[in-house]
Each structure stands twice: as C-alpha cells, then as structure tokens.
Amino acid sequence: VNELLLRELAPQVLGVLVRRGSDFASAEDAVQEALIEAHRTWSGAMPDEPKAWLVAVARRKLVDLQRSEAARRRRESGAVEEPAPGPTERADDTLLLMFLCCHPALTPASAVALTLRAVGGLTTREIAEAFLVPEATMAQRISRAKRTVSGQPFTTPGDLAVVLRVLYLIFNAGYGGRVDLAAEAIRLTRLLLLESDEPEIAGLLALMLLHHARRFARQDAHGSLVPLDEQDRGRWQRAEIAEGVRVLTAALARDRRGEYQIQAAIAALHDDAPTAADTDWPQVLAWYDDLVALTDNPMAALSRAVALGEVAGPAEGLRATDGLDEVLGEHHRLDAVRAHLHERAGDRAEAAALYRRAARRTTSTAERDHLTRKAAALRS
C-alpha cells in the first residue's frame, strides 16, 4: 500500500465530503475508516482512480455511520440523507481544513492531534505512539477536538498564525514512535504553501528545512547532543539547505517579514558558514535585532544576547541578559546562555555553577546530559 499517497489523498477526500455538506466530525471518521479499508484491500491491486475510490468508500462509511446514529436515536433507519450534491472541492481545501483543525478554541495539544489525523492522514494509534500516551487517551483528545470545531463553517479563513504555530510544534515534537513528525510537519507545510503564497508559510518551510538539514549532525554516535558550533558540517544535508535558502529568498523578496522568515534567515547564516568560526555574527545579530523588535519574545532576546556576545564580547552579551529573569523565571536556557558567556569571559567557576543549575532545571534528558558534561569539563 502506498502509504504516502493515501496520506496525500486523506485531506482531499475529507474536503470533498465536507464541501458536500457533511458534518466535519462524521466525515473525518468516515475518511479514517476508508483509509483503513484501503490499507486492507489495496495490497493486492491499487484501484485505477484511488481518490475516487476513497471518496466512494468514505461516502458509504458516512451513510453507515449516519444509519447507526439514526438507529441509535430510534429513527427510521431508511431515512438517511445522502450528502447534498454541490461544489465538490476547491483548490484551497487543505488550507481550510487546517484552519478548522487549528481553531483558536483548541489547546495546542488538541490542534496538533487533530491536524495529524484529519490533514496528515495518520491513525490515532500512530499519533498516540508519537506522543507516548495510550491510544484511548489520544482517541478522546481527537474526538473532543472534533466536537469543539464541529459546526464551524468550512468557508471562512481562520488564523494563519495559529496554523503555523501548530505545524512548528509538530516539527519540534518528532521523537517518539515510528512516524517521523519533523518530516510530516515539512510535508504539511509544503501542502499549505501550494494553496497560499503567504510569505510566512514559506518562511516556516525554509526554517524547518534549514534545521532538518542538520539532523544527522545534532547527535553523536552515543546519542549525545552536539551543539551547533561542534557539529560535523559535512553531515549537513546540502540539498535541503539549498532548497531552504531558495524558498526563503523568494519569501524575503516579497518584503513582508515575519518571525519565521527572520528565524530562517538566521538558520541560513549558520548553515552557510563552512566552519563555526566563519559564522557571520554581525548579520545574525542584525536579524535578532529585527526579531526582538517584531516579536518582543524573551527567548529571542536571549538568543540575541549570544549573538551580541560574539560580536561585542561576552560582557556585552551578559549585560543584554539583565532583566530577562523577570520574564523567563527559572528557565534553564537563561542559565545555560549566561554560563556560556561567563565561560567565554574566562569565569570558569561561575560558568560551571550556572551549567549545573541549568542541568537541574531542564526537563530534557539530552540537554541535562549535555549541560552536566559542560559543567564537568570546566572543573577538570
């Protein structure tokens, strides 16, 4: 069975059903059942028109679902309405589906789960495995999310910023289970870009590609985290970097900057440097200035302090972290950045103490181990 084809067709088939007037929640269940049937029956031979096949099966499932629903309500079982004929699909169905799945009324976790199922065509079990929760829990999360968005009209544009944030969450969540969620996030962002030329979509795709290109260099043979300046740049995927730069350049030419384009520009500068020492830090700093001005995000301000430390020296970098305690609280990354700047300034004792504290505060084992090794190295 061509898994990828099935998952490409899933949102298209769902779009057809919803556009013909079916309720979103039932239509989504019907598509999911049609996908399962395709898995079962396509192993012998693929139908000539897989999309038409899926639409037909999903419609049959939908009628079955409505029948049993009707029976449950003690209504006459024959009186089931076929979905009304009407416009079957539009070029931007995937976009509209994503607006629905990333409705602002949903929590991030619910939006992520619903997007992966309704747009990504993943099964509930695959999503549950990816997030290390029981299948029953994930099934409930998805069905609650569907109830929340059911009844929303399938025509109005939603909040693109929420959609992009959900896709970026999926990109950064890809570690558990058999499904590569980072690759899935890239695939979904590509789908979105086919239907809208909003430069921030391109910015997000570029950002993902430019980070994804480094995935084989991010861990060593033992699975330990390798920081950017120590990565073997020969293992970076040049084709992905080239594509990321191409997508980003086209987006920037539109002259409507946003946070993803800016972060992608920073990633591109890192990817472009043959060695860590060749990094164009003044350019990186200039982009961080833009990012902080645009978003007022304290994590961006923290990253800017690192860049400033490279350009103007660690003392300036440290000064730029003043006051961030109030917004970031006990965030481990604030300690880690200050530790790094103290280390560069030659204050090994302070650096070691801050690395130790950062290691205690992070909830990532990979980061904890890395920070612990940094602290240990400063004592030897």
Added chain:
Amino acid sequence: MPKYLILKHYNGGPEPASFAPMDQWTPDEVTAHMEFQREVSRILTDSGEFVDARALSPQGSWVQYGGPDAAPVVTDGPFPETKELIAGWYLVDVDSEARAHEVAALVSRAPGQGGEPIYEWLEVRPVMEDAPAGE
C-alpha cells in the same frame, strides 16, 4: 506536551496527614474513596490527558550490585526511618504545569470519612523528555 507524575505518598508531605488512617473508616467510606480513584482515571481519559495510574504495595526491598560474580545484595524494606513512601501515581499528559496542579487538586479531593475531602498532599514532578526542546 509535558508529562507530569502526580505522586501519592503514604507519608512525607509538607504536613502530616490530617485524616484518620483508612482502617478506621467505614467500609462504605473506603469503597467511595477507591471508586473516586477510578473516577479520576476516567475523567482524565475523557479529557485526553491520561497516561497511567498505579498503586504501589508498601512492601518492597532495597537491592544493590553485589560486586563481580556476586549475587545482588537484597535488604528488606522499607526501613522504619524511611521518610517517604510512595503509595502510587497518576501520570498525565497536559498542556501546562498549572493544569497538572489542577489534576493534583482533584486527586486531593478524594472523599474520606463522612464523605469529606481528605485534602491529601500530592507531589507533582515534571517528567524528563528525551528530546531537546529545539536548538
């Protein structure tokens, strides 16, 4: 989404437990208390936040590597002086630490004598994740 372990302790909370030991409750009060524990699991499954719930036997042993070619060293436990003894846990997958605190407060509301909440202290601990949180 972050996971939190909500730990029930037999003892070791910020203050000594103020409720009478369960063996002094009526059987119906005990039943109501146990049913509440299962109800919490149902509520969490419905809300899409349940990962696991377990009770631990107070029995157990302490085990240590015995050295090359030696059997593991096993000592009966728990020791009387053990300050903390874990009774069980709920593992939840939630949107925020604040939500984990709400769930712990729900667990703490379990009925005791006379059906009144026992106000049990629960320990809430973030679960470490394998993945780094982005670069």
